[in-house]
Amino acid sequence: xxxxxxxxxxxxxxxxxxxxxxxxxxxxxxxxxxxxxxxxxxxxxxxxxxxxxxxxxxxxxxxxxxxxxxxxxxxxxxxxxxxxxxxxxxxxxxxxxxxxxxxxxxxxxxxxxxxxxxxxxxxxxxxxxxxxxxxxxxxxxxxxxxxxxxxxxxxxxxxxxxxxxxxxxxxxxxxxxxxxxxxxxxxxxxxxxxxxxxxxxxxxxxxxxxxxxxxxxxxxxxxxxxxxxxxxxxxxxxxxxxxxxxxxxxxxxxxxxxxxxxxxxxxxxxxxxxxxxxxxxxxxxxxxxxxxxxxxxxxxxxxxxxxxxxxxxxxxxxxxxxxxxxxxxxxxxxxxxxxxxxxxxxxxxxxxxxxxxxxxxxxxxxxxxxxxxxxxxxxxxxxxxxxxxxxxxxxxxxxxxxxxxxxxxxxxxxxxxxxxxxxxxxxxxxxx
Numbered sequence: 005x006x007x008x009x010x011x012x013x014x015x016x017x018x019x020x021x022x023x024x025x026x027x028x029x030x031x032x033x034x035x036x037x038x039x040x041x042x043x044x045x046x047x048x049x050x051x052x053x054x055x056x057x058x059x060x061x062x063x064x065x066x067x068x069x070x071x072x073x074x075x076x077x078x079x080x081x082x083x084x085x086x087x088x089x090x091x092x093x094x095x096x097x098x099x100x101x102x103x104x105x106x107x108x109x110x111x112x113x114x115x116x117x118x119x120x121x122x123x124x125x126x127x128x129x130x131x132x133x134x135x136x137x138x139x140x141x142x143x144x145x146x147x148x149x150x151x152x153x154x155x156x157x158x159x160x161x162x163x164x165x166x167x168x169x170x171x172x173x174x175x176x177x178x179x180x181x182x183x184x185x186x187x188x189x190x191x192x193x194x195x196x197x198x199x200x201x202x203x204x205x206x207x208x209x210x211x212x213x214x215x216x217x218x219x220x221x222x223x224x225x226x227x228x229x230x231x232x233x234x235x236x237x238x239x240x241x242x243x244x245x246x247x248x249x250x251x252x253x254x255x256x257x258x259x260x261x262x263x264x265x266x267x268x269x270x271x272x273x274x275x276x277x278x279x280x281x282x283x284x285x286x287x288x289x290x291x292x293x294x295x296x297x298x299x300x301x302x303x304x305x306x307x308x309x310x311x312x313x314x315x316x317x318x319x320x321x322x323x324x325x326x327x328x329x330x331x332x333x334x335x336x337x338x339x340x341x342x343x344x345x346x347x348x349x350x351x352x353x354x355x356x357x358x359x360x361x362x363x364x365x366x367x368x369x370x371x372x373x374x375x376x377x378x379x380x381x382x383x384x385x386x387x388x389x390x391x392x393x394x395x396x397x398x399x400x401x402x403x404x405x406x407x408x409x410x411x412x413x414x415x416x417x418x419x420x421x422x423x424x425x426x427x428x429x430x431x432x433x434x435x436x
Contacts, residue, residue, distance in 0.1 A: 009128075009188075010129060010133075010137070011137075012186075013124065013125065013187070013188075014137050014140050016183050016186060016187050017080070017121045017125065017144075018140070018141055018143070018144040019144065019179060019183075020080060020084055020117065020121070020179065020180075020183070021117070021121065021141060021144040021145055022144045022145075022147055022148040022151070023084070023088065023148065023172065023175065023176040023179060024084075024114055024117050024145075024148065025145045025148030025149050025152060026148040026151045026152035026172050027087060027088070027091045027110065027114075027152065027169075027172050027173065028056060028110065028114065028152070029148065029149045029152030029153050029156070029268070030091075030152045030153075030155075030156035030168050030169060031052060031053075031094075031107065031156070031169075032053070032153065032245060032249050032250075032264075033152070033153045033154070033156040033157035033160070033260060033263070033264030033267075034156060034157065034160045034165035034260065035049050035250050036250065036260060037160055037165045037260070038052075038103070038165065041165070042099060042100055042103070044100055046379045047376065047379050047380065047383075049250075049375075050246065050375035050376040050377075050378065050379030050380075051104060052103060052107050052375075053107075053242065053245070053246040053371075053374075053375030054371075054372050054373070054374075054375045054376045055104050055107045055108040056107045056108065056110060056111040057367045057368065057371035057374075058108070058111070058367075059108040059109070059111035059112050060111035060112070060114060060115045060363065060368070060371075061111075061363060061364045061365075061366070061367035061368020061369070061371070061372050062364070062368055063111070063115045064115050064119070064359075064360040064361065064362075064364040064367065064368070065214070065360045065364050066360070067079075067115040067116040067119055067360050068119035068356045068357040068359050068360020068361065068363070069212075069214055069217070069356070069357045070116065070356075071120045071356030071357070071359075071360070072123070072212060072353060072354060072355070072356040072357050073211050075189045076120040076121070076124040076189060076190075076356075077124075077187050077189045079117075079119075079120040080116075080117060080120045080121055080124070081180050081183065081184055081187070082116070083113060083114065083115075083116040083117045084117070084176055084179065084180040085176075085177060085180045086113035087110050087113030087114045087117075088172075088173045088174070088175075088176030088177045090106055090109045090110045090113050091110060091169050091172055091173030091176065092169060092170050093173075094106040094107070094110070094169045094173075095166035095167070095169040096166075115360075115363065118343075118359055118360075118363055119356040119360045119363070120356060121141070122343040122347075122355065122356075122359045123192075123355045123356040123359065124189075124190060125137050125138055125141065126195065126343075126347045126355050127190040127191065127192055127194050127352065128190050128194075128195060129195055130195035130196060131196075131287075131290060131348065132287060132291070133287065134195075134287070134344045134347065135282070135283040135284070135287045135290070135297055135340060135341055135344040136280065136283040136284055137283070138283060138340060138342075138343060138344045139279045139280045139281075139282055139283025139284070139286075139340035139341075140279075142275075142279040142283075142336070142339050142340050143275075143276045143280060145272075145275075145339075146272035146275045146276045146279070146332075146336075149245065149272045150265075150269050150272045150273070152172065152268075153249060153264035153265065153267055153268035153269075154261060154264050154268060154269065155168065155171075155172075156172075156264060157249070157259075157261035157262075157263065157265070158260075158264075159171060160260060161259070161260055161261055192352050193351075193352035193353065193424070193427075196352055196424050197427070212353055212354050212357070214357070217354050217357050217358075220350070220351070220354065221358070221361070224349055224416050224419075225408070225411075225416070226298075226349045226408050226412045226413045226416040226417075227349055227350060227358065227416075229404050229405065229407060230298070230342075230345055230346055230362070230405070230408065231361065231362055231365040231366075232365070232404050233301070233305070233401040233402075233405050233408075234342060234362055234365055234366040234370070234401075235365045235366055235369045235370040236370060236397040236398070236400050236404070237305055237308075237338060237366070237370070237397070237398065237401050238366035238367060238370035238374075239370035239371065239373065239374045239394060239397050240308075240312060240374070240394045240395060240397055240398060241335070241371070242367075242370065242371035242374035242375060243375075243378050243390075243394045244271070244312075246374065246375040246378070247375070247378055247379075247382070247387060247390075248267035248268075248391075249263045249267040249268075250263070250387070251267075251387050251388070251391065252266050255387075255388070256321060256324075266324075266325075266328075270325050270329050270332065271328040271329070271331050271332035271335065272332060273329075273332065274328070274331070274332025274335075274336065275332040275333070275335045275339065276336065277332075277336065278304070278332060278333040278334065278335060278337050278340070279337075279339060280336075280340070281333075281336065281337065281340075282300050282301075282304060282336055282337035282338065282340035282341060283340040283344075285300050285337070286300045286301075286340065286341045286344065286345075290348070293414075294348065294413050294414045294418070295408070295409035295413040295414065297341040297345040297348060298345050298405050298408055298409050298413060299409055300337055300338075300340075301337070301338045301341050301345060301405050302402045302405035302406050302409065303337065303402075304335070304336070304337025304338035305334070305398050305405065306398065307333075307334035308331055308334040308335055308338070308395070308398045309395045309396070309402075310395075311327050311328075311331035311334060312327075312391070312392070312394070312395035313392045313395045314327040315327035315328055315331060315391070316388050316389070316391035316392035316395070317392055342362070343362065346358050346359070346362060348413075348416075348417050349413065349417055349419075349420050350420065351420060351423065351424075352424075374394070378391065378394065381393070
C-alpha cells in the first residue's frame with residue numbers, strides 16, 4: 005500500500021465526519037426560533053437533543069456488529085447518504101412530533117459512521133500512528149460543530165431555520181457521490197500484523213456473534229472502564245452542544261449567529277489544537293508504556309472540570325472566552341484517544357462492535373440523559389448552575405481512567421498482542 009494513501013484516507017473521512025457533526029449541531033443554534041415558532045418548552049427542546057442520542061446509542065452496538073460483517077466503505081457512504089437525506093427532510097417539520105421523529109431518525113442514520121470509520125483507520129494505522137490519525141480525524145468534529153453552530157444560526161437569521169438543514173444535507177449527498185470513487189477498503193487487522201496492503205486478507209475473516217463479543221469484553225476490564233469514562237465525558241459534552249448557544253443567547257444577549265459562534269468557535273478551535281497534540285503525546289507515551297494513551301486521556305479530562313465550571317459561572321465575556329479555550333484544549337487531549345485506547349486491547353475483528361458499544365454508553369446513557377436532565381435543572385436552579393454541576397462527572401471519569409492504567413491495561417494489552425502474534429502463523433482466528 006502507498007504509505008501516503010493511509011493519510012489520504014484520514015482526509016476523506018475528515019470531510020465525512022465534518023458533515024456528521026455539522027448536521028447534528030445545526031438544530032441547537034436555532035432553539036430560540038423553534039421555541040418561538042413551534043412554541044416549544046425547555047424540556048421539549050432538551051428532548052430534541054436526547055432523541056438523537058437515544059436512537060444513536062441504542063442502535064450503536066448493532067451498527068458496530070454490522071460493520072464487522074460488511075465492507076466499511078459501504079457502511080460509511082451509505083450512512084452519509086442516509087443521514088444527509090434525513091437532514092434535508094427535517095426542514096419540512098411542522099410540529100414538535102415531526103421534529104422529534106427526524107432527530108431520532110438522523111441518529112439512526114449516523115450511528116454506523118464511527119464504528120466503520122474507526123475500524124477502517126485502525127486497519128490503515130498501527131500503534132505508532134493510530135492516535136495521530138484519529139486525532140487529526142477528530143479535529144473535523146470540532147470544525148463541523150463550529151460550522152453547524154455558526155452557519156445554521158446565520159442562515160436562520162436571513163432565510164429561516166429550515167434552510168440550514170437543506171444546505172447541510174445537500175452538501176453531504178454530493179460528498180458521498182464524490183468519495184465513492186476514491187475510498188478503498190483495507191484488509192482487517194492489516195496494520196497490527198504489519199501488512200497494510202489494501203484488499204488482501206492476511207487470515208480469513210470470521211463473523212463474530214454478539215454473544216462471543218460480550219464474553220470477550222467482560223474479560224477485558226480496560227474496555228469496560230473506557231466505556232464508563234466516555235459515558236461521563238459525553239454527558240457534559242452533550243450539555244455543551246445542546247445548551248451553550250441558549251445559555252449565551254440568554255445570559256449575554258448575543259444574536260443567534262453570535263451565540264452559535266461563541267458557543268462553538270472558542271472551545272472547538274482550541275480542541276482542534278488539543279486533539280492532534282493529544283494524539284502525538286499518546287503515540288509517544290504508548291511506545292514507553294501500554295497505558296500511555298489512557299494517561300493522556302485521564303489528565304485531559306481532569307483538566308476539563310474547573311474550566312467548565314468557570315465557563316458556566318463567569319459574567320465576563322473575556323473570562324468566558326479564556327475558559328472556553330482552556331476547556332477545549334483539555335477536551336482535545338481526551339477525545340483524540342477515545343477509540344485508539346480501545347483498539348490497544350481489542351481484536352481487529354471486533355473493533356467495529358467495540359466502537360458501537362462505546363457509542364452506546366456515551367450517547368445513550370451519557371448524552372441521552374444530559375439535555376433533558378439539564379433542561380429540568382435549568383427550570384429549577386438556572387442554566388448556569390446546571391452546567392457547572394455537570395462538570396463533576398469529568399472528575400469521576402478521570403478517576404476511572406486512572407484505575408484502568410494502574411490495575412488492568414498492561415495485562416489486557418499483552419493478551420491482545422500475543423493473540424495477534426499467534427494469528428500470523430495460525431489461522432483461522434479466534435477472539436475468545
